[in-house]
Amino acid sequence: MRFSALLCLLFAAALSAQEAPTALVIHGGAGTVSREALTPEREAAIRADLNRALDAGQGVLTLGGSALDAITAAIVVLEDSPHFNAGKGAVFNAEGVNELDASIMDGATLAAGSVAGVHRVKNPVRLARAVMERSPHVMLIGDGAEQFGASVGIEFVKPDYFRTEERWQQLQDAKARESAQAALPADGYFGTVGAIALDREGRLAAATSTGGMTNKRWGRVGDAPIIGAGTWADGQCAVSATGWGEFFIRLNVAHDICARFAYRDQSLDRAAGDVVMKRVPELGGNGGVIAMDGQGRIAMPFNTSGMYRGWINTDGSRGTAIFVEP
Secondary structure, eight states: OOHHHHHHHHHHHHHHHHHSOOEEEEEEEESOOOTTTOOHHHHHHHHHHHHHHHHHHHHHHHTTOOHHHHHHHHHHHHHHOTTSSSGGGOOOOTTSOOOEEEEEEETTTTEEEEEEEESSBSOHHHHHHHHHHHSSOSEEEHHHHHHHHHHTTOOBOOGGGGOOHHHHHHHHHHHHHHHTTOOOOGGGGOOEEEEEEEOTTSOEEEEEEEOOOTTOOTTOOOSTTSBTTTEEEOSSEEEEEEEOHHHHHHHTHHHHHHHHHHHSOOOHHHHHHHIIIIIHHHHTOOEEEEEEETTOOEEOOBOSSOEEEEEEOTTSOEEEESSOOO
């Protein structure tokens, strides 16, 4: 091959890589607020943080970065916000302690990492990624997870970093209902953040992070750190879930959606909708998911009053939403 022809091929390949579509979708939890309770000021603050997370992830993708780097960047923004039940905004357990869970999965390799029940890790998604990339394991919990994190340079904070007055009051309200033998509202069982990205190399990745359930006991762990239940990514499909974790675990929600997409040849909308809008409520649970296929198509079904979410499509269009859009 002549040198000039080789240069043309290399230039065409580089141009193709630059033009390859990317996409990003995030969520900040389902069922966490009603229209009546959401003031204009709070809505503006929530949408601002969703947009900051989109900007962080898209900034990585625009520069040719990996889907893993993009979702990590996006979730760190959400974990650092007090408006979502993850990281800084995590809820309290029955002992007045914040217990944090997170997971991440690389669709290109099926590598995965997760952590559960950590108390002092500023950004649990970073620890979950370290488990995936720097340990022989998939899941670490509690003190052991934090010991591993310290050994690989993960940032720690004092436990009071996570305290917000809103979350503390939610715990007091939950305890008062418990004393009165009143049922915990359905939205007390969940609240999560998550992200999925498609990068220029066509790789998908997904991650999820949460503070779990208000007033939870006995080291309860929901679906967020469980690969297949709260998080899944493969070469064709990726999902991050937010819902009543016990039901999402029993139904293996994230993987089920991708299995339906792969093996039943269902569209992404159909696969995600059938699981979230039919299977989960039929069993007694509720919640939502974000999902993306290898072409960057996005689905965001939820069966609650709302789900904080944001997206950037392959054509560059973007948006944020909380309730069902007209």
